[in-house]
Amino acid sequence: MSVQTASAPAATAPPGRPARRQPLFDNAKFAAVALVVCAHTWMPLLAEDRTIAAAVLTIAAFSMPVFITLCGWFARPGPGRPQVDGARLISQLVVPYLVFQVLYNLVGMVLEKRLAPIALLEPRWLTWFLLSLLVWRLSVPLWTALRHPLAVAVLVSAGSGAMAAFPEELALGRTLGFLPWFVLGLVLRPDHLALLRRPAVRRGAPLALAAVFAAVWLAAPKLLNPGWVEYTQSAAELHVGYPVWVGVRLALAALSLVAGAAFLALLPEGRTRWTALGGASLYVYLLHGLPLKLVQASGIYHARTLHHWYTALPLLGACALTLAVLLATPAAVRFFGPLVQPRLDGLLLRPRSAEPVHPDGQP
Structure with a gap:
């Protein structure tokens, strides 16, 4: 698929060659x-x-909504590209999901020191994203057929909160909760993103992020349940009335939209030292859960030093960014490639492209 940046048409390529990658999107994915x-x-x-x-x-x-919006952007149908590519979904989502679902369940059994059955449709830890993305990608023909797909997706997401509880299967809470962000990526156009590259918008982006942080800081004592931002719990599970649940979710969505837009506006449009790491964003996402679970099990979070923001945020933040960079290096991609991107040429009717392709659709 030919991809466009926010400010210029996508670079054309000679016949038989893939279009040139756009640095802005790789910058956004890794960040x-x-x-x-x-x-x-x-x-x-x-x-x-x-x-x-x-x-x-x-x-x-805003970080996960931005990541999911980018997935929707690259899932848009285009000339010569089917709305649903079965071979790509199997190799990029289904098989990696099964691999990491089993892996995370086995690691969980070791850390929890107990045996438990592996339920393949009940995502463990980070695997929910692959299963949700599979559902979203399969639903692309539905959203492209609607006149107002984003409005319908918002209504579906808002209506899900009326359920007594979200079942574990298919990560239903997150699949429905994050759905509008994926559909937002489907309906966005280059001229929409071009607005974020305007000088006035870029100058105001830091103030917008500061305002969002201030609003969240004021509301933080009421939002300590991660279910609010992780989209994992219905109104009943959060012990609030449904109107309150909808109101809070809409307010958080508005803050997420402002923060996400400001975040994208601040990113460089050209190549940087970390642009190439954006092509391995899925490696970072799927693999970082294992070391984090081991660190949590070690008891390091009980250290008194980490109970203050001025020590915890920079120390743990530096470790997290280092981990993200290491997992996106070419060496990590080669080593973990059989897990994240297993080769299935002998099992699929259509051979895989020689260019590695990631679930967001961008090579």
Whole structure:
């Protein structure tokens, strides 16, 4: 698929050659997934300090939505590209999901020191994203057929909160909760993104992020349940009335939209030292959960030093960013490639392209 940046047409390529990658999107993918790692690293300290809580909740509120919106952007149908590519979904989502679902369940049994059956349709830890993305990608023909797909997706997401509880199967809470962000990526156009590259918008982006952080800081004591920003619990599970649940979710969505737009506006459009790491964003996402679980099991979060925002945020943040960079290096991609991108040429009717392709659709 030919991809366009926010300000210029996508580079054309000679026949038979793939279109040139656009640095802005790789910059956005790596920056977003690196912030996801930071949020997950800080999350165990959510209730320790109000500033830590505000930082965790602010980043969690927009980093995953941005990442999912980018997935929707690259899932848009285009000339010569089917709306649903079965071979690609099997190789990029289904098989990696099964591999990591089994892996995370086995690691969980070891850490919890108990045996438990492996339920393949009940995602463990980070695998929910692959299963949800599979559902979203399969539903693309539905959204492209609707006149107002984003409005319908918002209604579906809002209506899900009326359920007594979200079942574990298919990560239903997150699948429905994050659905509008995926559909947002489907309906966005280059001229929409071009607005974020305007000088006035870029100058105002830091103020917008600061305002979102201030709003979250004020509301932090009421949002300490991660279910609010992780989209894992219905109104009944959060012990609030349905109108309150809808109101809070809509407010958080508005803050997420403002913060996500400001985040994208601040990113460089050209190549940087970390642009190439964006192509391995899925490696970072799927693999960072294992070391984090081991660190949590070690008891390091009980250290008194980590109970203050001025030590916990920079120390753990530096470790998280280092981990994100290491997992995106070419050496890590080669080593973990059989897990994240297993080759299935002998099992699929259509051979895989020689160019590695990631679940967001961009090579």
